[in-house]
Amino acid sequence: MPDRRKFIQQVGLMAGAFSTNSLFNQLHAAEIEKANEQVRHLSAAEMAADEDYWSIIQQAFTVSPAIINLNNGGVSPSPRVVQEAVERYNKLSNEAPSYFMWRILDQGREPLREKLAGLAGCDKEEIAINRNATEALNTVIYGLNLNRGDEVIGTKEDYPNMVHAWQQRAEREGIVYNQLSFDFPIEDDNTIVSAYEKAITPKTKIIHVTHVINWVGQIMPVQKICRMAHSRGIEVIVDGAHSFGLLDFTIPELECDYFGTSLHKFLSAPIGSGMLWIRKEKIENIWPLLCSEKPHAADIRKFETLGTRSFPIEQGIGEAVNFQTAIGTRRKEDRIRYLKNYWANKVKDIPKVKISTSLKDKYSCAICGVSIEGMTPGEFGNALFDTYKIHTTSVVWENISCGY
Known part of the structure; x- marks a missing residue:
């Protein structure tokens, strides 16, 4: 029995997000590190626009090709590795909830706290x-x-x-x-x-x-x-x-x-x-x-x-931090700002279009508010989705009226 218990603990912890045998290391680490090496010579601006590099990151997600989702801020999609971590440890939890949740997975919170502190x-x-x-x-x-x-x-x-x-x-x-x-x-x-x-x-x-x-x-x-x-x-x-x-x-x-x-x-x-x-x-x-x-x-x-609480979610957070760290927060910020500026700069001078967001780097990054004269935010949002399957969120809140 002691040997069996030790084995179970090793499986539960060593395969977790906080070990060298994490799902991220198994599935993505080598590929992303190789991609990082190939672009290290690029400037920040060149890196943000390098579609070959970002296609590798894109392939790590499972987003629907039927919808162009322009609201990734309210709830962002998780990469596949995060989803799989939650599913794996949810299944483990249900094999013997009291044991695997409280005796095994609950031990992951302190490593997660340390990992989040490193990111913060x-x-x-x-x-x-x-x-x-x-x-x-x-x-x-x-x-x-x-x-x-x-x-x-x-x-x-x-x-x-x-x-x-x-x-x-x-x-x-x-x-x-x-x-x-x-x-x-x-x-x-x-x-x-x-x-x-x-x-x-x-x-x-x-x-x-x-x-x-x-x-x-x-x-x-x-x-x-x-x-x-x-x-x-x-x-x-x-x-x-x-x-x-x-x-x-x-x-x-x-x-x-x-x-x-x-x-x-x-x-x-x-x-x-x-x-x-x-x-x-x-x-x-x-x-x-x-x-x-x-x-x-x-x-x-x-x-x-x-x-x-959901201990599988905590393992998933750990894998999300692994994914974030491999890309780099600065690189991610530059890419997302580049994507927002790409479409915003193309529409800002169109008659009746109003941009409610600064396009200077210091004052904005991912989110951009946009509206069209003569349309309510709801009408604008419905038109984007019905015509182009572009999903946005409409807001009328205090002195703000736009889609984002």
């Missing part, structure tokens, strides 16, 4: 693994110790789930939630930073910033906002749902206090995977969203008491 450029003791950006950011929003009359600054262009969370705290507890409104695109950092600064009062405790505005792709000057806020003794929460896995940065470089993201967006991890980052010295002051035996502990793991 931070201490692994600052990373909690959960299900999406809403859960990550709501953990902070509801976990902060705020008193009646304390003020929070956000914007009307923030993601609705975060807006509603702050509104709920305001209604229940009497905090004051103030929202700025921006007319994007904006190509001047000082315009954005000064708007937040002017909204600060002696009662302001928190600034909530969306790193990449999901409706129109505006990249916000997060580091500058954080430096300004910290000089006033104000903490900053960053919604990184559409930046992590896309833009080439480390979380500590932003100089924020709290950061939440969905890993099933630009990292292409399994659907229903997310990550929370909290600066280490602030962990003990945040209440967990769900119950914890030690809610005031300085251990980031207090935010992971989700009950029964």
